[in-house]
Amino acid sequence: MGPNAKGARNYSQCDSMLIGDNAEANTFPYIQVDNNTAKVEHEASTSKIGEDQLFYFAQRGISEENAVSLLVSGFCKDVLNELPMEFASEADKLLSLKLEGAVG
Amino acid sequence: MNDTILSVKNLTANVDGTPILKGLNLEVKAGEVHAIMGRNGSGKSTFSKVLTGHPDYEITGGEILYKGESLLETEPEQRALAGIFLAFQYPLEIPGVSNLDFLRIAYNAKQKHLGLEELDNFDFEDLVNEKLDIVQMNPSFLDRSLNEGFSGGEKKRNEILQMAILEPTLSILDEIDSGLDIDALRIVSSGVNQLKTENNACIVITHYQRLLEYIEPDFVHVMYDGRIVMSGDKELAHELEAQGYDFLDEKVLATV
Numbered sequence: 407m408g409p410n411a412k413g414a415r416n417y418s419q420c421d422s423m424l425i426g427d428n429a430e431a432n433t434f435p436y437i438q439v440d441n442n443t444a445k446v447e448h449e450a451s452t453s454k455i456g457e458d459q460l461f462y463f464a465q466r467g468i469s470e471e472n473a474v475s476l477l478v479s480g481f482c483k484d485v486l487n488e489l490p491m492e493f494a495s496e497a498d499k500l501l502s503l504k505l506e507g508a509v510g
Numbered sequence: 511m512n513d514t515i516l517s518v519k520n521l522t523a524n525v526d527g528t529p530i531l532k533g534l535n536l537e538v539k540a541g542e543v544h545a546i547m548g549r550n551g552s553g554k555s556t557f558s559k560v561l562t563g564h565p566d567y568e569i570t571g572g573e574i575l576y577k578g579e580s581l582l583e584t585e586p587e588q589r590a591l592a593g594i595f596l597a598f599q600y601p602l603e604i605p606g607v608s609n610l611d612f613l614r615i616a617y618n619a620k621q622k623h624l625g626l627e628e629l630d631n632f633d634f635e636d637l638v639n640e641k642l643d644i645v646q647m648n649p650s651f652l653d654r655s656l657n658e659g660f661s662g663g664e665k666k667r668n669e670i671l672q673m674a675i676l677e678p679t680l681s682i683l684d685e686i687d688s689g690l691d692i693d694a695l696r697i698v699s700s701g702v703n704q705l706k707t708e709n710n711a712c713i714v715i716t717h718y719q720r721l722l723e724y725i726e727p728d729f730v731h732v733m734y735d736g737r738i739v740m741s742g743d744k745e746l747a748h749e750l751e752a753q754g755y756d757f758l759d760e761k762v763l764a765t766v
Contacts, residue, residue: 467590480606
């Protein structure tokens with residue numbers, strides 16, 4: 407927040423999703439505020455793809471790779487929906503590529 | 511034509527090293543509805559998880575034959591594709607994945623497995639709309655995230671909708687009546703009854719005789735300490751209701 411940011415508000419949310427047993431998430435919020443009427447908030451959460459969720463998909467005949475892809479897509483959906491469509495759909499495709507073979 | 515769909519012999523299984531199933535025997539033929547009753551902790555839910563291959567459960571002995579072939583080495587996904595369906599006691603919420611998408615992906619996975627035509631979004635939506643009546647569900651549910659914000663009754667009806675779409679050979683309903691009021695119970699039961707055919711079979715796990723007034727069983731089995739200790743027809747359920755599970759303690763002790 408610069409010195410002229412009078413009455414400005416910021417809310418930053420960082421949600422991480424862990425995939426696999428070795429994943430870790432570290433978030434380092436950097437907050438610099440030069441105007442004392444500004445309000446800055448930060449929130450972070452971490453979730454993990456649960457074994458029970460994967461079992462639900464498996465019990466419906468859906469492969470683990472597809473399940474993870476759907477769960478991750480679903481997790482990111484809110485944010486991706488706010489982005490311009492071309493960017494969002496590219497981000498989604500990139501995600502699927504990254505996930506290919508990452509499970510198991 | 512009364513084929514044996516499921517044959518379970520002397521099944522023993524652990525969870526976290528603790529024995530839960532201690533020699534379970536059961537045979538289910540096509541066209542049959544089997545009810546399994548028993549106290550909490552008798553192993554009813556464990557049985558449903560073991561049949562469907564949940565990774566937390568370890569089979570330590572015995573045999574499970576599904577359509578004549580052993581299930582023991584088969585992964586949960588393959589068991590599902592082979593036609594085994596579990597209506598979960600506590601269906602999970604999956605944010606961000608719509609009901610419709612989930613149904614379509616599951617349906618197409620099965621179609622692909624059977625070498626049949628997969629449906630695109632439009633054709634599939636038509637198919638689903640035909641089935642919604644079975645559980646009296648509103649099409650607006652389809653666009654919502656899977657089970658998210660659903661009431662208990664809505665979640666259970668959604669399980670039956672999935673059953674209607676996937677047309678399993680063996681359905682296992684794990685306490686489908688838990689958390690349901692009378693109206694929801696009627697709708698769910700009616701759905702299950704509509705899906706019954708001569709070629710499929712259903713295992714209904716419940717504590718309460720009441721469900722069995724709506725989903726009539728051909729056989730009633732009672733589980734106690736990891737085994738089926740009594741079997742009979744639907745009258746057995748009435749007896750249990752009248753006497754409570756305590757009378758089992760005496761009966762089982764008497765035969766030991």
